[in-house]
Amino acid sequence: MDSSAPPTGEPLPLDLVNTRPLNGASRADLLDTPDRLAAWLARQADRLGAEADGPAPTEADLAPVRAVRAHTEAALRALLDGRRPPQSALRGLADAQRAAPAVLVPDWDGATVVVAPRRSGPLGTRLAALLAEAAAALLADPAVTRVKECEADDCVLLFLPAHPRRRWCSPARCGNRTRVARHYRRHKSP
Numbered sequence: 001m002d003s004s005a006p007p008t009g010e011p012l013p014l015d016l017v018n019t020r021p022l023n024g025a026s027r028a029d030l031l032d033t034p035d036r037l038a039a040w041l042a043r044q045a046d047r048l049g050a051e052a053d054g055p056a057p058t059e060a061d062l063a064p065v066r067a068v069r070a071h072t073e074a075a076l077r078a079l080l081d082g083r084r085p086p087q088s089a090l091r092g093l094a095d096a097q098r099a100a101p102a103v104l105v106p107d108w109d110g111a112t113v114v115v116a117p118r119r120s121g122p123l124g125t126r127l128a129a130l131l132a133e134a135a136a137a138l139l140a141d142p143a144v145t146r147v148k149e150c151e152a153d154d155c156v157l158l159f160l161p162a163h164p165r166r167r168w169c170s171p172a173r174c175g176n177r178t179r180v181a182r183h184y185r186r187h188k189s190p
Contacts, residue, residue: 007170008043010159013135014147015044016065017073018157018169027156031066034058041127050116051130054123061124068096068128072135076158079144093139096132100125150174 075085152174
């Protein structure tokens with residue numbers, strides 16, 4: 001699997017968790033530098049709103065985002081295994097939201113009053129709060145019971161299938177690789 005750029009297109013909390021794909025026998029961290037976090041934010045800009053347009057991430061912004069990723073993954077993996085999510089993961093998601101709560105700020109757009117959520121604090125704290133809020137919403141959504149892990153042997157990515165028969169995080173990536181390997185095993189010479 002190409003571990004240089006995480007796949008996108010799943011619900012935001014799954015895209016966040018999927019920034020830790022398998023890379024050989026270990027897990028890669030695709031949010032290990034401020035530049036890589038900035039690249040991920042750019043790919044998620046349509047969902048992150050003003051948080052993606054702010055200042056460039058710094059080293060200090062990595063820890064809160066990665067902590068929310070760890071809490072989100074712990075909760076999702078527990079649910080995948082039919083277990084209760086760890087209380088520490090749920091508490092971590094709540095604490096991240098409390099660190100930078102969203103305040104609806106009213107403004108005049110020339111014709112009407114509009115409101116936009118705004119958070120204050122360092123970028124990493126604001127991002128962590130927004131990501132934790134999205135994770136909490138997904139965990140409480142009945143659709144969370146449909147989240148699956150890719151069935152490819154060398155993949156740990158999570159996805160929310162639109163079709164119940166979907167088996168891979170990406171038909172082009174893992175699905176094709178799995179089908180080619182299966183074909184090779186069936187047709188290889190003894």
